[in-house]
Amino acid sequence: MIEEFPNLNDDPKEENEKLPNNEEVENFSDNSEEYNSDIIEFDYEELSKTVSEIASVGDNDDVFKEIEENQKKRKKKNTKEEIEEETKSLYAEFNEFLETKLDIKSEAEQKILIPTKLDLLDAILGGGFSAGTMAIITGSPGSFKSTLLAQVIASAQAIYAEKLLAAYMDSEEACSMTRLANLGVRNPTIKPKVNITVEKVFKLIEGMCRFKEYKKIKDIPSIVVWDSIANTLSEKEFEAEDINTVIGYKAKLLSTLIPKYIQKCSEYGICFLAVNQLRDRMSMGRFAPRADLKFMSNSKDMPGGTSLKFNAFHLLEMNLKSVTEVEKFGIAGVIVEVKCVKNKLFPPNVKIELVGDFVRGFSNFWSNYHFLNETKRLQSGAWNYLKNLPDKKFRTVNAPELYSTDPVFKDAFDELVKEAIKTDIIEKYNPPVM
Numbered sequence: 001m002i003e004e005f006p007n008l009n010d011d012p013k014e015e016n017e018k019l020p021n022n023e024e025v026e027n028f029s030d031n032s033e034e035y036n037s038d039i040i041e042f043d044y045e046e047l048s049k050t051v052s053e054i055a056s057v058g059d060n061d062d063v064f065k066e067i068e069e070n071q072k073k074r075k076k077k078n079t080k081e082e083i084e085e086e087t088k089s090l091y092a093e094f095n096e097f098l099e100t101k102l103d104i105k106s107e108a109e110q111k112i113l114i115p116t117k118l119d120l121l122d123a124i125l126g127g128g129f130s131a132g133t134m135a136i137i138t139g140s141p142g143s144f145k146s147t148l149l150a151q152v153i154a155s156a157q158a159i160y161a162e163k164l165l166a167a168y169m170d171s172e173e174a175c176s177m178t179r180l181a182n183l184g185v186r187n188p189t190i191k192p193k194v195n196i197t198v199e200k201v202f203k204l205i206e207g208m209c210r211f212k213e214y215k216k217i218k219d220i221p222s223i224v225v226w227d228s229i230a231n232t233l234s235e236k237e238f239e240a241e242d243i244n245t246v247i248g249y250k251a252k253l254l255s256t257l258i259p260k261y262i263q264k265c266s267e268y269g270i271c272f273l274a275v276n277q278l279r280d281r282m283s284m285g286r287f288a289p290r291a292d293l294k295f296m297s298n299s300k301d302m303p304g305g306t307s308l309k310f311n312a313f314h315l316l317e318m319n320l321k322s323v324t325e326v327e328k329f330g331i332a333g334v335i336v337e338v339k340c341v342k343n344k345l346f347p348p349n350v351k352i353e354l355v356g357d358f359v360r361g362f363s364n365f366w367s368n369y370h371f372l373n374e375t376k377r378l379q380s381g382a383w384n385y386l387k388n389l390p391d392k393k394f395r396t397v398n399a400p401e402l403y404s405t406d407p408v409f410k411d412a413f414d415e416l417v418k419e420a421i422k423t424d425i426i427e428k429y430n431p432p433v434m
Contacts, residue, residue, distance in 0.1 A: 148318070
């Protein structure tokens with residue numbers, strides 16, 4: 001039913017009578033205070049305090065700014081993550097296309113490292129020598145280059161046991177089977193390959209690749225040592241009656257073979273370790289040739305051509321620094337300064353000193369002992385002590401026995417070495433990228 005509009009001609013007095021008159025309104029106002037107090041009692045002080053707190057939040061612009069910034073960051077983060085995910089997907093498709101359509105493969109994400117078990121050397125190498133790459137060890141005569149590579153084979157044998165293949169190619173007669181065994185190559189003992197040529201070195205690598213394929217051990221690292229590059233002739237040089245007719249031939253041969261077999265080594269996990277010599281850089285008059293390697297010793301170079309320098313993953317330089325005294329080190333041996341002239345796993349030109357003797361090679365304990373002494377973490381004198389174990393006094397010659405028989409001393413010693421390497425080598429020369 002639709003309500004009818006009021007008739008405009010009707011008398012409005014009847015409607016007005018329903019409204020309160022002025023007197024009733026005044027009476028209502030007079031009784032309002034009593035009426036309100038009967039219903040509820042307000043705590044005006046508490047109410048005022050609450051209102052003030054609410055108002056103060058509005059005055060603090062930083063609160064709202066922080067909320068807005070967090071929202072913006074959240075949006076940016078989501079957007080960035082989406083972009084990164086999209087980029088990764090694009091690159092994954094691109095790499096798959098290159099591999100499947102063009103046979104262009106990416107490098108392995110992480111190299112298999114073969115540690116030397118010399119803590120200081122492993123630190124500056126970036127963890128050890130890398131399987132699938134070529135490393136060159138050069139330096140002055142008598143700097144234990146061949147000794148070091150024998151110890152690397154021994155270290156790898158201890159890690160990979162009977163599955164490791166290793167070959168030592170010796171053109172200098174620097175090592176015998178007995179010498180290798182004394183340096184730890186006993187599982188199994190190996191005989192150095194002699195009467196070698198440049199061509200035979202790479203034939204051996206080719207043969208090792210085929211044998212690993214046949215035995216299905218491609219994933220197990222292997223080691224080939226070439227000692228040395230400088231002393232190994234090519235077959236053509238052996239046969240030449242006039243040496244002038246083959247000048248430059250060896251460098252040209254290496255420039256062809258090395259890039260090819262570096263790829264083979266990478267595919268079959270072969271760590272190719274080569275010894276080379278340091279020679280004086282030739283100069284005529286006052287015009288000295290430009291140094292190819294920035295961190296190589298002044299006026300020094302190595303033979304074999306530039307291909308060796310370009311393809312080396314690690315390039316170490318070793319130089320004899322001094323002879324050790326039994327009273328100071330407990331052994332009769334040498335101190336050798338080592339640095340990486342080229343290094344793809346850690347910054348180059350970080351110098352360390354290794355201590356070794358002529359029978360057992362480099363000693364990890366004495367090298368670390370010398371390092372702690374040089375970095376003032378070991379107090380030496382008539383009686384020595386570690387800075388983190390001052391109550392344990394000892395003589396230098398008794399340090400190895402104490403290390404092997406006293407667990408407390410061993411733990412304190414190892415803790416200091418670990419802290420020193422972290423602080424004075426890793427964090428100093430290779431700080432984390434923020």
